[in-house]
Amino acid sequence: MDALIQFWAVYGSLLNFMGINCLLGLSLYVTFSAGLLSLGNAAFYGIGGYTAGILTTHFGAPFPLALVAGTLMAGLAALLLGLPVLRLKGVFLAMATLAFGEVVRIAALNLKVTGGAEGLINIPVITQTWMIYLALAGAAYFLARLHRTRLGWAFQSIREDETAAAAMGVNLTLTKTLAFVIGALLAGLAGGLYAHLNFLITPGEFGFATAVNLLIFNIVGGTRAWYGPLLGAALLTALPEVLRGLGVTAGPIRLFVNGLILLLVILFLPKGLMALFQRRPAPAKG
Amino acid sequence: MNVLGQQLVNGLFIGGVYALFAVGYTLVFGVLDILNLAHAAVFTLGGLMALWLVQNAGLTIWTAFPLAVLFAGLLGLVLDQVAFKPLRRRPDTYFSGLISSIAMAIIFESLAMGVFGAHNSRFPAGTVPVVIWRLGGITITLLQVEILAAVVLMMVALTQLLKRARVGKAIRAVAENQHAARLLGINVDGIIAFTFFLSSALGGAAGILFGLYFDALSPDMGRPIELKGLAVIVLGGMGSVPGAILGGLAFGLSEVLTVAISGTSNLRDAVAFTLLFGIMLVRPSGLLGRGRLREA
Numbered sequence: 001m002d003a004l005i006q007f008w009a010v011y012g013s014l015l016n017f018m019g020i021n022c023l024l025g026l027s028l029y030v031t032f033s034a035g036l037l038s039l040g041n042a043a044f045y046g047i048g049g050y051t052a053g054i055l056t057t058h059f060g061a062p063f064p065l066a067l068v069a070g071t072l073m074a075g076l077a078a079l080l081l082g083l084p085v086l087r088l089k090g091v092f093l094a095m096a097t098l099a100f101g102e103v104v105r106i107a108a109l110n111l112k113v114t115g116g117a118e119g120l121i122n123i124p125v126i127t128q129t130w131m132i133y134l135a136l137a138g139a140a141y142f143l144a145r146l147h148r149t150r151l152g153w154a155f156q157s158i159r160e161d162e163t164a165a166a167a168m169g170v171n172l173t174l175t176k177t178l179a180f181v182i183g184a185l186l187a188g189l190a191g192g193l194y195a196h197l198n199f200l201i202t203p204g205e206f207g208f209a210t211a212v213n214l215l216i217f218n219i220v221g222g223t224r225a226w227y228g229p230l231l232g233a234a235l236l237t238a239l240p241e242v243l244r245g246l247g248v249t250a251g252p253i254r255l256f257v258n259g260l261i262l263l264l265v266i267l268f269l270p271k272g273l274m275a276l277f278q279r280r281p282a283p284a285k286g
Numbered sequence: 287m288n289v290l291g292q293q294l295v296n297g298l299f300i301g302g303v304y305a306l307f308a309v310g311y312t313l314v315f316g317v318l319d320i321l322n323l324a325h326a327a328v329f330t331l332g333g334l335m336a337l338w339l340v341q342n343a344g345l346t347i348w349t350a351f352p353l354a355v356l357f358a359g360l361l362g363l364v365l366d367q368v369a370f371k372p373l374r375r376r377p378d379t380y381f382s383g384l385i386s387s388i389a390m391a392i393i394f395e396s397l398a399m400g401v402f403g404a405h406n407s408r409f410p411a412g413t414v415p416v417v418i419w420r421l422g423g424i425t426i427t428l429l430q431v432e433i434l435a436a437v438v439l440m441m442v443a444l445t446q447l448l449k450r451a452r453v454g455k456a457i458r459a460v461a462e463n464q465h466a467a468r469l470l471g472i473n474v475d476g477i478i479a480f481t482f483f484l485s486s487a488l489g490g491a492a493g494i495l496f497g498l499y500f501d502a503l504s505p506d507m508g509r510p511i512e513l514k515g516l517a518v519i520v521l522g523g524m525g526s527v528p529g530a531i532l533g534g535l536a537f538g539l540s541e542v543l544t545v546a547i548s549g550t551s552n553l554r555d556a557v558a559f560t561l562l563f564g565i566m567l568v569r570p571s572g573l574l575g576r577g578r579l580r581e582a
Contacts, residue, residue: 037381084567090380091321095520096566102513102559110552208513212388219385252400259392266385267372 011241012129018237019132020194024210025217025229026139027186032223033152034179035159037090039211040081040097041187043104044074046206048188050114053123053195058113063126067192074188075181082180086173101211108203119202120195127196135193136230139186143226155179216258220265222272231273236261288423293542299430301538302437303495307511308518308530309444310488316525317461317481320383324365325489326508326515327394332358332490333497333507334402340413347413351494358490362482365390370482371475398505406504414498433495440491441531444484448527457481461525510555517562523572533572 024045031038052070055061061069085096108114115121146152154175157165166172195201213236221232239261240254248254269275307329314322336354339345345353369386373379417428448454459467460477468474496511497503518537522529537558544557565572 088566088570091384092566092570094321094384095516096563096570098513099517099559099563099566103556103563106552106556106559110556208509215385215388251404252396255392255396255399259389259396262392263369263386263389266382266389270376270378270382 014238014241016127016129016132016197018234019129019136020190020197021213021217021233021237022230023132023136023139023186023190023193024214025221025233026136026143026226027183027190028214028218029183029223029226029229030143030146030155030186031179031183032218033159034155034176035162036086036176036179037094038097038180038183039094039208039215040078040101041183041214042206042208042211043097043101044078044184044187045191045194045210046104046108046201046203047077048074048191049195049201049206050108050120050191051188052192053120053201054113056126056196057120057123063124063196067189070192070195071185071188074191075185078181078184079177082177086176086180098208098211101206101208105203105207108206114203117203119200121200123195123199123201125196125199127193132193135189139189140226140230147226151175151178216262218272220262220273222274224271225274228272228274235273290546291422291424293546294539295424295426295430297539297542298535299433299499299538300541301535302434303492303499303534304511304514304518304537305531305534306437306440306488306495307492308515308522308534309441309527310485310492311515312519312522312525312527312530313481313485313488315519316527317457317478318370318383319525320370320380321387321516322365322370322485323384323387323512324369324391324394325387325485326512327391327398328358328361328365328486328489329493329496329511330398330503330505330508331361331394331493332486333493333503334398334505335490336494337407337409337497337503338402340409341407347409347498351491354494355487355491358493359483359487361394361490362484362486363479365486366479366482370478395505395508402505404505406502408501408503409498429498433499436491436495440488444488445527447484453477453480514555514558517558520562520565520570520572526572529572 024041027044028038028041031041048070050070051073052066055066055069056063081097081100085093085100088096109117154165154170157168157170158172158175158179162172165175191206217232217236218229219232220236221230222228236258239257243249243254243257248257265272307325311322311325314320314325332354335357336347336350339350339353340347343350365387369390370383373382373386376382414429414432419426419428446454448457456467456472456477457480459470459472460474460481464474467477492511493508496507514537518533519526519530520533521536522531522533540557540561541554544554
């Protein structure tokens, strides 16, 4: 029992971060599964976090209500953003969502209600580890089920070939918007949970670096099934601790190992680390 | 009036550096349709290398500058060989290229931190003699003039190279159609490697000038300019060299004018990114559209 308490004291916050990052990985995974390269999910994460945090801190709202409000706010932002930007493809969509993310970050940096550069402080610490993992389990279950639904197939068909999907009667605008909004909802939920974990949130946590991290989780883990991003997020979040265990504490080496893993995966394992766990592709079922 | 004039002049100089950075960025996109997110890391390493040459090797900035630019160009070759060439035949080469460039950016940044230290540094005093002119209340320094001269010189050289030189024509041919270029006997891989060399050399040069102008260098100095450079090339039209030059100047001016008008520097980046966002919605092909590199 003592060992367990000891373990918890040392690694409790790591487990929390891992859960949050897994949830974020899933949020981008949904958007990805419809072939959309979004760099805006970090901003949705921020919108969820700030909305929920402001509601509990400034307005004394109950935590569940704030969490729901943050989640919905992120979804609403995605809906409004998605209508104009989802016409763009590939790198252009990435840049438009990136610009949106920067605007959100700069807004958080300059607004009064968000606390500016110092961040939103005095957020009540409410989030428990079980809440994070409950949300994660729910999200993973939902996505695993979604994979075999009409909507899931529609996502995949768009990812494989947009024109063919449209020809088969898939409503592109609706389907893409749904993928974008579902991804944002998950990011918003992660944001609300994260905001109540640490007493404060700052604009820098929701910027370009985070957007790129979400991308890395997905690439390193793999994007062909829901557990890919979980693998990537868990591994990369734990990596600094593992390296510390190996006696590597210098920042540059950690960064270097991160970059190297990403490079090796994209060069040699384009389907991500999850490809290592799949023996061979299952025969197609009629 | 003088304040505004001074701001416009400052905007012109900083815009020139943005333009130099963005030209290299857009060159690779024009030829390969790949967004090279490691460009900002090369920018950083170019600046830090020049600093090292001046500070530790005791060179003057006049010898350190071309050496560091060469070094940045060689980094471009490394980028191409390690991160882009192996992916060239993949069906999703645009996407995987973007990812591997992110990986290289992280690796380069970690090397910059490991080799040069994570701290802020600056060129030793007197690297460039401090000479100040005042023209009707507007202050211009020798450094600014030199920066602008260097930028203009490199831009003209690049434009002429693309327009007239054999290798420049080959670059445009590869940008237009790789298969056709190969059929015509152009060494496509060699041309792409050269494009990376050129692009990274320009990026490194921008890093050195940036470091001189703001008198501050650090391993993460490339981060803000990475996003600004993106805004610049989108503004000018992805793949367009004249567009990147125009975009850079416009961007530099918009930054200083935002500061001058709003009175605070907080909104500087907001205007830029709102602009980028607006352009993506209204005219994703940018001001000068695509394909201008091919016409040069």
